[in-house]
Amino acid sequence: MARMKTDLCIIGAGSGGLSLAAGAVQMGARVVLVEGHRMGGDCLNYGCVPSKALLAAAKQAQTVREGGFGIAPVVPQVDYAAAMAHVQSAIATIAPHDSVERFEGLGVRVIQAWGRFLNDRELEAGGEVIRARRFVIATGSRPLLPPIPGLDQVPYLTNETLFDLRERPGHLLIIGGGPIGMEMAQANVRLGTKVTVIEGDRALNRDDPELAKIVLDRLRAEGVGIAEGAQATRVSGKAGAITVETGQGSFTGTHLLVAVGRTPALDRLNLAAACVETTRAGVKVGPDLRSTNRRVYAIGDAAGGLQFTHVAGYHAGVVIRPILLGLPASARTAHIPRVTYTDPELAQIGPTEAEARAEHGARLSVARFAFSGNDRAIATGQTDGLIKVMVVKGRPVGVSIAGAEAGELIGPWTLALANNLKMTHVANMVAPYPTLGEVNKRAAGAYFSPRLFENPWVKRVVRVVQRLLP
Ligand SMILES: Cc1cc2nc3c(=O)[nH]c(=O)nc-3n(C[C@H](O)[C@H](O)[C@H](O)COP(=O)(O)OP(=O)(O)OC[C@H]3O[C@@H](n4cnc5c(N)ncnc54)[C@H](O)[C@@H]3O)c2cc1C
Numbered sequence: 001m002a003r004m005k006t007d008l009c010i011i012g013a014g015s016g017g018l019s020l021a022a023g024a025v026q027m028g029a030r031v032v033l034v035e036g037h038r039m040g041g042d043c044l045n046y047g048c049v050p051s052k053a054l055l056a057a058a059k060q061a062q063t064v065r066e067g068g069f070g071i072a073p074v075v076p077q078v079d080y081a082a083a084m085a086h087v088q089s090a091i092a093t094i095a096p097h098d099s100v101e102r103f104e105g106l107g108v109r110v111i112q113a114w115g116r117f118l119n120d121r122e123l124e125a126g127g128e129v130i131r132a133r134r135f136v137i138a139t140g141s142r143p144l145l146p147p148i149p150g151l152d153q154v155p156y157l158t159n160e161t162l163f164d165l166r167e168r169p170g171h172l173l174i175i176g177g178g179p180i181g182m183e184m185a186q187a188n189v190r191l192g193t194k195v196t197v198i199e200g201d202r203a204l205n206r207d208d209p210e211l212a213k214i215v216l217d218r219l220r221a222e223g224v225g226i227a228e229g230a231q232a233t234r235v236s237g238k239a240g241a242i243t244v245e246t247g248q249g250s251f252t253g254t255h256l257l258v259a260v261g262r263t264p265a266l267d268r269l270n271l272a273a274a275c276v277e278t279t280r281a282g283v284k285v286g287p288d289l290r291s292t293n294r295r296v297y298a299i300g301d302a303a304g305g306l307q308f309t310h311v312a313g314y315h316a317g318v319v320i321r322p323i324l325l326g327l328p329a330s331a332r333t334a335h336i337p338r339v340t341y342t343d344p345e346l347a348q349i350g351p352t353e354a355e356a357r358a359e360h361g362a363r364l365s366v367a368r369f370a371f372s373g374n375d376r377a378i379a380t381g382q383t384d385g386l387i388k389v390m391v392v393k394g395r396p397v398g399v400s401i402a403g404a405e406a407g408e409l410i411g412p413w414t415l416a417l418a419n420n421l422k423m424t425h426v427a428n429m430v431a432p433y434p435t436l437g438e439v440n441k442r443a444a445g446a447y448f449s450p451r452l453f454e455n456p457w458v459k460r461v462v463r464v465v466q467r468l469l470p
């Protein structure tokens with residue numbers, strides 16, 4: 001077997017591995033990148049990109065279907081295969097950016113094979129033994145397949161096969177009402193599929209219930225059936241007629257999508273040989289993302305924390321400091337946002353109201369502003385929405401937004417939380433009129449209004465000054 005030495009060996013060329021490889025090689029390190037399947041990982045091939053591309057096609061169908069503003073609604077003529085062709089075209093357009101050619105052009109040695117540790121300092125991939133000063137496990141995650149009796153006896157879809165469909169499903173059952181389940185429910189219902197979501201708990205249960213309701217009400221109004229408190233206990237049937245049994249009754253559809261979470265992709269790595277310990281969530285790491293083997297780090301979904309592309313990229317930025325420069329660094333989570341790209345969108349940073357109340361008690365103030373008070377939202381018919389800002393000692397600690405463009409609107413708050421800014425900084429901002437972005441400033445205004453307008457001292461001072469002014 002050929003042998004090579006390198007500074008850094010990264011296993012997995014997804015969101016985390018690619019960011020790290022590009023950064024490390026351009027800063028002068030010798031980098032080997034090992035990828036066993038498709039460059040770009042889950043996000044490009046089976047996750048963010050295809051799901052957002054399908055949602056875009058679905059939004060187009062919905063715009064036509066709803067009409068409005070004096071434009072007559074029309075039943076959309078949906079070509080499901082063409083919508084999926086748009087999905088593939090979005091992937092193909094981005095793929096060169098994540099390609100072997102681009103990374104080899106940057107100076108990265110790319111090995112297209114599965115990597116497997118031989119011992120605590122060596123990994124084998126594609127018949128080569130790589131001895132590296134540091135390793136980074138960036139192998140991501142795969143769909144969790146729950147032990148529901150009968151599931152292994154029926155054909156089912158996951159995010160890895162859903163985008164291969166070319167014929168529109170007649171009735172899509174989705175087990176799991178998390179972000180994957182709800183995004184794909186709306187995409188499919190808008191493209192003309194009958195959809196039923198089967199959720200064991202509350203749909204979108206990680207989000208503030210008041211804001212999740214805004215999204216769920218819209219989905220229900222568009223025709224998505226959402227059974228909550230309906231844990232799937234048995235699956236049976238065959239292609240075209242699949243039945244899911246739950247405590248709330250049984251549901252039969254033509255297709256089944258399983259979207260009940262993720263499991264870390266660590267099984268091919270032979271981690272025991274490298275003395276790298278794991279938990280059910282992923283590689284066991286400290287705040288510095290270092291594993292139980294001090295030469296080995298883990299980033300992204302494999303590190304067992306938040307599972308988002310921007311987190312994988314952020315992790316890459318954290319580990320590059322100790323790996324390349326020997327400097328300390330640790331990962332934080334308080335400033336990490338998340339967005340579910342339903343229409344309306346659901347965005348969150350920091351704790352929800354309930355989480356913040358549990359943590360801060362009476363010190364917490366919650367400022368609210370409804371989209372129905374925003375002129376642009378009224379002009380464009382997008383008044384279903386609400387922003388809540390959780391404030392402690394004059395600083396925002398959490399923000400929840402449900403509404404049009406919530407993912408864009410959370411931007412200024414990500415800046416505020418990352419830099420520990422105060423509500424005054426947000427209130428000082430002048431937002432262009434008329435924009436949806438004014439909801440951010442109005443929420444800051446809602447925080448200051450009672451302090452300014454309902455404060456007897458302010459009134460007294462104004463009266464005195466008015467008497468004294470010439
Ligand atoms: C349907 C869906 C929609 C999503 N939408 C969003 C979104 O809108 N926004 C967002 O932020 N996140 C989204 N996510 C989550 C996001 O895709 C992941 O958090 C992100 O891809 C994680 O990046 P990663 O680098 O950790 O892993 P990945 O991108 O999964 O990359 C891991 C790579 O490692 C490779 N690999 C695994 N084992 C080995 C091995 N032994 N040897 C060599 N290679 C190996 C895999 O083949 C893969 O290419 C979505 C996920 C799904 C499933």
Ligand SMILES: NC(=O)c1ccc[n+]([C@@H]2O[C@H](COP(=O)([O-])OP(=O)(O)OC[C@H]3O[C@@H](n4cnc5c(N)ncnc54)[C@H](O)[C@@H]3O)[C@@H](O)[C@H]2O)c1
Pocket residue numbers: 146148175176177178179180181183198199200201202203204205230231232233259260261262306307308338339340341
């Ligand atoms: N927009 C985004 O950023 C985005 C989009 C999709 C996915 N993702 C990432 O992917 C991760 C996985 O998403 P997900 O939606 O698969 O998982 P999830 O864990 O967020 O939601 C899964 C849901 O399935 C339910 N469930 C589990 N077992 C069940 C059963 N037997 N019967 C009925 N319901 C059951 C759970 O109660 C839960 O609500 C997310 O947490 C997120 O990190 C992000």
